[in-house]
Amino acid sequence: MTDNSDRGRSQRLSSEEEREMVTAWRQGDPGALRQLVDSVDLQWEAYGWTVSHLTGTSNSNLGRYKRFTDTQIDVVTAFLQRVRTAGGFEGKMAAEGLAKYWETPEARRRTIIHLA
Numbered sequence: 001m002t003d004n005s006d007r008g009r010s011q012r013l014s015s016e017e018e019r020e021m022v023t024a025w026r027q028g029d030p031g032a033l034r035q036l037v038d039s040v041d042l043q044w045e046a047y048g049w050t051v052s053h054l055t056g057t058s059n060s061n062l063g064r065y066k067r068f069t070d071t072q073i074d075v076v077t078a079f080l081q082r083v084r085t086a087g088g089f090e091g092k093m094a095a096e097g098l099a100k101y102w103e104t105p106e107a108r109r110r111t112i113i114h115l116a
């Protein structure tokens with residue numbers, strides 16, 4: 001029988017690593033957030049920064065979200081769904097963001113100025 005007690009420990013990201021991945025992803029690397037999604041190991045509190053940046057509904061945030069590709073939208077949605085499932089404060093934030101934007105048709109509606 002294999003001991004998996006610290007299986008996730010090496011996968012957890014520091015806040016700095018999380019910010020670096022989110023920055024890379026925002027610069028067009030969808031694999032960066034996918035890596036972040038795959039590394040989540042029930043330490044949801046460490047992902048509050050990311051959740052808050054993906055659930056804000058200010059005009060500035062909504063304008064930024066409109067530039068996301070379908071792949072980026074899929075990864076954001078998967079990430080927020082995992083956080084929602086985990087519950088807690090971050091889970092509630094994720095649920096609200098999904099309901100208000102990411103799981104609505106608006107998330108994939110392109111603006112006139114959108115260039116893929």
